[in-house]
Amino acid sequence: MKKCPGCGGRLAQAGGMRKGVTYYSLRCEKCGEEIMTLDQAASYLDEAQKAKLVKLSKWGESLAVRIPAEAVRKYGLNAKEKARILFEKDGFKIVPA
Numbered sequence: 001m002k003k004c005p006g007c008g009g010r011l012a013q014a015g016g017m018r019k020g021v022t023y024y025s026l027r028c029e030k031c032g033e034e035i036m037t038l039d040q041a042a043s044y045l046d047e048a049q050k051a052k053l054v055k056l057s058k059w060g061e062s063l064a065v066r067i068p069a070e071a072v073r074k075y076g077l078n079a080k081e082k083a084r085i086l087f088e089k090d091g092f093k094i095v096p097a
């Protein structure tokens with residue numbers, strides 16, 4: 001078992017979501033310091049590079065998200081199709097219905 005470089009406490013599996021991207025880390029049970037192994041950091045960077053940054057547009061009282069053509073092709077989406085918004089702890093995701 002790895003030890004915390006700061007206090008020598010026990011490191012436990014941890015993780016969460018940062019900027020919409022899930023990450024895995026190790027958190028010290030004693031001081032709360034959170035660290036990533038090289039593999040965890042590489043995995044986070046891979047996932048972050050796949051995440052598309054999109055701009056929100058105003059549409060009446062609502063906001064609209066333009067789904068990139070790449071995603072339209074990849075998931076076979078069509079205009080006027082229905083999709084679901086699934087609310088999660090740190091945001092939401094849109095899933096074709």
Ligand SMILES: [Zn+2]
Binds near residue numbers: 004007008009029
């Ligand atoms: Zn510690």
